[in-house]
Amino acid sequence: MSNYLAIAAVTATLQKILQDALQLEMPGARVTTVKPESNSSNIPEFGVNIYLYQVIPNRAWRNADLRTRRPKGDLIKHAQAGLDLYYIMTFYGNEVEFEPQCLLGSTVRTIIDNPILSPQMIQETLSQSFSNRLNSRLDKRVEQVTVVPSNMNTEELSKIWSVFFQSPYVLSFACQASTILIAGDKPSARALPVKRVDFYTTANQPIISQIISDGENNQPVSFASKLTIQGQQLAPDIDEEELPELDRRTNRRKRPLARIQPQVKIGKARLTPQNITENEIDLDLASLTVEEKSLLLAGVQSLQIVYSMAPKLTLIEPERVIVSNAIPFILCPTITTEVTIEELEDDGDDLYSGKLNVEVDVTVNSQQRVFLFLNEKSFADPASYIFVAVFEDYNVNCNLLKFPIRDVKGGEYLVRVQIDGAESSLDTDANEQFIGPSVNIGSVVGASR
Structure with missing residues (x-):
């Protein structure tokens, strides 16, 4: 992937290729890279001028970089932009001797003979004249830059000269260089790789159907309420006392993963229920500790049943959980002392x-x-x-x-x-x-x- 110097490196390489070709066929001709203005002292009296007049996103690479970061901002890959460069070449010399037309013919032949800017061409260019300031990494790319003539009609040509240059027309020729990939350079943190991937399935997906407060439907829920959570497959697969020990010699579990004692998750709090059956779980909110109550806010709350999966393969293995569907309810405040x-x-x-x-x-x-x-x-x-x-x-x-x-x-x-x-x-x-x-x-x- 090239860096921000890639565009200048392409222009410099084109200049060198044309200069080498013209030296053999038309000695004395110079190749410049300035804006083609009639009053400019840098325009050659006899030679070719290369001017980059437009840069647009490449259509093939436009959608190749839609997502470079995760929703939380973690970097997935460095961003990149695919660009097409549009050049206009102008030719100067003695019109009576047909020098501009000879220069045009030599330039077109050179471009069609060198349709690809090879890594060797780029390395030679940068090593001779631009080694200190154009370390673009353009020569390291797998996909090479191609140069092809552009189809430009009279209307487009007149707009370029009247709007961009605002100077008398000079014999000109357009070409396109594509695709230049410029990589982003913004640093970001990256998480450690995953050491091991385990797959498991569970046939008993817990499902909550409704929440009943104090034995009746449609009753307000407060910290004095006793909740009855009704549903299906709510009981754990095994009790925590039945957890198998790890076989440390083979480093494998003695039995498949199973659901153990569940907890009721309300907001950010995980609460331990009192009674658990296959179709009902009882939770007495009056028995919550002060710390557990401090995690619950009045208003709409989301309730889920969370089951830890056991046994763990290693002591440092992260917690695996399986959760039920979420059911909303409203937690109402109670005035506790005198007003x-x-x-x-x-x-x-x-x-x-x-x-x-x-x-x-x-x-x-x-x-x-x-x-x-x-x-x-x-x-x-x-x-x-x-x-x-x-x-x-x-x-x-x-x-x-x-x-x-x-x-x-x-x-x-x-x-x-x-x-x-x-x-x-x-x-x-x-x-x-x-x-x-x-x-x-x-x-x-x-x-x-």
């Missing part, structure tokens, strides 16, 4: 402002949408309000939520919290009337449940 009021101020007309403190049993991220709902406990024109939580530190998760309130009518209010669409529930009495959590705003500063 308190700080900085209560009387705004007049029986309206109050302050700050409500609400503690919930789930960890709340500052990026979540958190709202407070207040509904007055009154049968005559009850008032209702919605307020947004504020976070003192947006980099720290918390359980205590603070809601600034303003212009709230004095009275007793039922309190609910909504986090990413998951809403806390209200307590009811024997008559199924809502009784709490509640807060008194105005005459009594405090809270009751």
